[in-house]
Amino acid sequence: MESNVNDVDKLINILDNVKSSDSLTEVAGKLYFSQPYVSKLINEMEKQYGIQLVNRKENPISLTNAGEVVTQNLKIIQDAQVKLNISLVDLKRTEQGVLSIAICSLVDGPSISYIAQKVHEKFPYLRFNFINLSGDLTDHDLINGKIDIAIGRKWNNLDLHVIPLPVSELALLIPETCPLYDEKADYIEFSQDNLSTLNDCEYIGVNDSSFLQRKVDILLKDNGIHVNKIMELPDSGQATLMALNLHATTITTENIARNSLAESDKYNLMMIPKENTSLDMGITYRKQSSEDIKKVAHTINELITDK
Incomplete structure (x- = not known):
């Protein structure tokens, strides 16, 4: 005993x-x-x-x-x-040279590729595993070492260090099939009346139910908007491309939309005021992380904020 x-x-x-x-x-x-x-x-x-x-x-x-x-x-x-x-x-993972980085759907594809290339160039002795920061991952996955760095929502946990990122500006894609569409404009004013024209529009959702999609659902509900969600995709980049292909609407970021839109695409953007979504984001890692993990996190911050 x-x-x-x-x-x-x-x-x-x-x-x-x-x-x-x-x-x-x-x-x-x-x-x-x-x-x-x-x-x-x-x-x-x-x-x-x-x-x-x-x-x-x-x-x-x-x-x-x-x-x-x-x-x-x-x-x-x-x-x-x-x-x-x-x-x-943490030390065993670092010795093996593998860092796991989870990125939320609000970071678009080109940015992920850009980040991956640059961190590889700066840390050639490390291997990186980039995964989606989905609703299944929590702050406990950072604490227990399942992931090393998270780029996305902030967590209030004393064992974690957060590097704040600029608040993401979300935008609604307005297709030519929507009565609100204006072929002479790039942007449509955000208002209750304008939002109401989206009632019963076909909508492409995102699987990130704990972060982006939950905020979107609250926004639509608070404004009495009912959309016809025809499918969900893993991230905002894919949802944006699918919305363009199907002449549907989706909520994305201005950066993702601009990277996805071609000159021939007949779409407007309706920018959503920050106070309506409060999507504060950050780069998070354990305070007890290795120096390599901390350096990678701060390098990613420089890449995102300077891009």
Whole structure:
């Protein structure tokens, strides 16, 4: 049983549950342990630290002052162990020369190619794996080392460092099949009345449900607009090209639209005010990341902001 005393997670769970339980039997039930097993672990802890941790004779039971201090410090040890594990994963990946970079759908294809080429030229000793920053990926994927760098939405996590990016300006593609289309104009004014002309228009969506598409859905709903979503594609670049081919509408960025539109395409753009979407973006990596990861992240920031 001595090895169990060193199981920090288990010890923290026991001491934490003492604070919200009436008896050791209740603690054991919450953790699916036997009461003798819990008692033995507490006795071993008290023997190891040389001080009483739990007031067993009280009803309800409680932690002693020493128990509170031990619990707090065990959590520090637990946090340090997690960070150590993350660092080891990080170091192993760096030693293998592979960095995983997740990019959201608002970064268009040409920019991804441009970024990939430039970071390869600057860091030829590294191998890069670029993937879509989809709704399935979260800040925990950065914390546990599944991805090294994320370009897209910001996460509020003290273990992550965020390099802010300029707020993306979104635009609605207005096809010639829409009554709002003006062949003499490049841009159409954003207004409630103009948005209402999109009712029942064919719409190409994006699969990024946790970021872009959720914002788009809220925007349309708040303005009472119902569109006929005929398909969804993995990113905004592909959605824009498909919308052009099918004379449909989609929400994209001005940069993606301009890179996709040909002179012969009969489309207008309706720029969406930033306050209507609040798509704050950033480049995010773990604070404990290797120097290579940090350098790559800051290089990508320079490439995006200077482009």
